[in-house]
Amino acid sequence: MQRIVVFISGRGSNLACLADACTSGLCAAKIIAVISDRHNIPGLDVALQKKLPIIVVDRKMYKTNELFEQAMVNYLEPLQPDWLVLAGFMRVLGTTFLSKFREKLVNIHPSLLPSFIGLDTHRRALLSGVRWHGATVHFVNENLDGGPIIAQAAVPVYLNDTVDNLAARVLKAEHRLLTGVMSFCVQGKIYLENNIVKYDQSLIGTAMSW
């Protein structure tokens, strides 16, 4: 059984969906730990409710990003994770972390990358006038939201959309996208090789969109 660690900083709805997919067998993996960079977030209640082990690595306790990342590496190495999923983890990870886990590390971002890197993506999408918006799952590199793209989910933008209802539509798509992608990753059907995303033969001819 593949071993997933999920990283959160907030609400934890992607964590909840992935946990349910692992429990139901849709995703053939076990979430062996949830790492949070802060205390008192709703996502930790989700982890508790799903009976998932929690590790809080409070960023405020470390003088530098390197020390913070090394502390997470120290927790992770004995756990021997197969996949690390950033699901609303509000930190940019650097070389200390990436040098250990680059090929196992995926992020979900609420936009169709490379559009709208960074924060506040739904507001920016509305202001820009794009007619399609969505979410992306990608491998992580040193650049903010910049690593190789694995798959995307697109949703229409309606003329009367508000930030909130667009965000809600994208979030639903995120949940489908993340569980779908991870179910392939844990089967070895998606992996990173020489910084290029590789797909199993059985996926060739599909759009990798949800």
Ligand code: GRF
């Ligand atoms: C999601 O929109 C995700 O794409 C972004 O942060 C949000 C986390 O939501 N990176 P949740 O904590 O999974 O509910």
